[in-house]
Amino acid sequence: MTLKTRRQFLSLCLRGCLGAASLSALQMRFMQSVLAAEQQPFADYKALVCVFLVGGNDSLNMLIPMGGDSLQFYQQARQDLAVADALPLRPLREVEDGIGLHPSMSALLPLFEQRKLAVVSAVGSLVQPTTKAEYLSGSIIKPQHLFSHNDQQDTWMRGREPQIISRGWGAQMLELLYQQPDFASCISLAGSNLWQSGELISPFGLTHGGVPELQATRRSDVRSNVLRQATQALLTGQTHPLGSHYAQLNNNAIERSAIMRQALKLAPDFSDVFPSGNTLAAQLRKVAQIISARDSLNVGRQVFFVRMGGFDTHGDQQRLHPILLGRVAEAMAAFQQAMDDSGNSNNVTSFTMSDFGRTLSTNGDGTDHGWAGHQLVMGGAVKGGDIFGAVPQQKLGGERDVGAGRIIPEFANEQYFATLAQWFGLSAAQCLQLFPNLKNFNQANLQFV
Template sequence: MDQLSRRDLLKRALTGGLGLAALSSLQLTAMSKALAAQSAPVSGYKALVCVFLFGGNDSANMLVPLAGDSLTAYVQARQSLAVSGALPISPRIAVADGIGFHPALAPLQPLFSAQHLALISGVGTLQQPTSKLEVQQGKALLPKNLYSHNDQQATWMRGQEPLSLERGWGAQMLELLQTNAEFSSCISLSGTNLWQRGQLLQPFGMSAKGVSGLTAHNGAGNRATLMKNLQAALMAPQTQPLANLYAQSNSAAQARSLIVADALTQAPTLQTVFAPDNHLAQQLQMVARLISVQATLGVGRQVFFVGMGGFDTHDDQNTVHPALLSQLSAALASFAAATTELGVANQVTTFTMSDFGRTLSSNGDGTDHGWAGNQLVLGGAVQGGDIYGQLLQQRLGSDLDVGGGRMIPTTANVQLFASLASWFGLSDSQRRQIFPALSAFDASVMPLFR
């Protein structure tokens, strides 16, 4: 340590120039501090947490009409899938016939009442404002492969239609705000994803249980010695370029894992309870722990990715969907409580994305792939207690129904993304760089934040 500056130590460890076996716990602490010293300055701290609902959430059924013609049309459209016992909510802008949450969203009702939760209604992928007549006449510029899971997941994560460059808007925000964005600013708890893939930045992956480490060389004996020697050989500098790149990648991965694991030892014990049998809740609990040590990791901006699957409810929707919404709402409520406990509620915004909405009409046991839907945005800085955009009317044959209850979005998802990016710190020109389709819409930023 006397012969290496913190900057040199970090640089050499992350490029494979220094054997990780030589690093002591004090040196790892120095590496974490070096990250803080080298991060590009940003004003304050903010984190965006993306909760991806894989499969296409029937998000229209999260908001249920309470009375009148709206309820009649809803029941006619939903048939056996119509939800009863909706929990009344009172948006700041009143809704004709009233509106309520799906009963499984009960944990979110207090957050909405406290104005820390907002809903974006009628939102989906759009390249330009689109009418039913344009769709029927084949004149509409529709998103490519509109009802395809993989394509629509990618479009939500890119923030635009498919390009040759596979980059997501989460990573691009970081790269625009921090020219030398650190790996710990971009963390996934749900595997590799396009949303966090940038030009240079890639997501640092870990599990809800923490950072995976090499355990085969722990302990003593010939096997442990052999594994230690093998690891050292794999990470040692090589003369052959591809072999050296492999060594650097291995060394960097291990260095990063050790830095995060070391930082997590300093995380406070949370009093907020996260259900142990709720995988999304466990992911969000780890996100809360990581946020609590952001100063140690030296990052002013972070994007986190968590996810849950099972939302492709073609079958058995009346059983499956309420259970999924129950897990989702409980996990989000616990995470909101944890950010309050940590004193960072105003600095953390959580939002949902999903492949697409689903059909209003039933296929007999569930719903099929649709288009527009509803998304959630919550956090201390959110101007909540309201429904943004045009409330998705659950009425078959309406001016937005292109067939079978597939509803045309009235709000483009890029308008939601731009609003989140604005809160995160991006300028108008930066937002338009990431979301070029914004130029086709009247309003690029919604008043989602205080």
């Protein structure tokens, strides 16, 4: 049997032509491994973990000026929202007047000092480099729907402006690297999302509790066995194209769930590493387990998606935002500890995304929709202990404030994405294919990883 013929045979088996009931989880996992090994373009392993902070994180308030005019401008702009007792940072490239980290994010300070954490400053949606004068005069192409939650979330997940497409750059990276991406290469702990939606692949969904099961068929009693057999008979006997397609999708889901469930049985628990009562930490704990079990899944590249909401802080920000930042810091620090303990630190890069930054000005109880914001990048391969890009002066009416304290980004989010994508294994040409506005900027790779 030739390699091509064997591959075709195994593919048919995995698609349900032999019937899911006739295959054990071990057999399915073996066939999945053979198929993955035959198309594996990389000898190494890398994973990207996207931490999406839903609602527009006030990330400008994560980095606090420590003195001089910078501190005075910041306090004047932020008023009651100004943060005191910032934790001093000593980035490799000195920041004028000094810079500190929000005190609620103390869990991340050791990682910055160990050079496993970097900050990319003033990132946002841009079509081309933009000055305040150009923005106000309308002489440049502006990103569409700049201050809209849904539109900007889609922009960050699509990876481009101003084209409207229904595919995300996380999934498209895999599709550029693999002829047929394996389901285990694209995993979400936060449900369906645009970032992991492609032409050939969509996210395989888990919860922090593991692989979901059909409650009616998971038990071993007589009633469940009868229901399971009846469902299988109905699905395998379909002749209508729609019914047949549904049967195939259902069988694929059953098979993939069995493979993932078996892989997770081999994974470390990590319960002593992650804090309890933190939903982001619970998601990242499951990511850590899957990464640790990657050998049984035989994948060379993986993208993970986790999500945390609550960042649309128009009100009660003084109380809520420190809590949110503290949970993010604890969860990410625990995840990096799990990567260190499992020997995966250099192979896994985690990064944040959010709808947009927020306004420098306060509305009296919070902040409103802004533009530029800071993003965190973490991992052993990261050029940590530094801030990439100039920290914008938080001065109302300043040279990058286009009104209401909305700051023009220094870096386009496409530059941010392309840097991560090149580390993941894409070529410069492939990055330009994914992020077409890169051609408008002098620097396509920001060199933070």
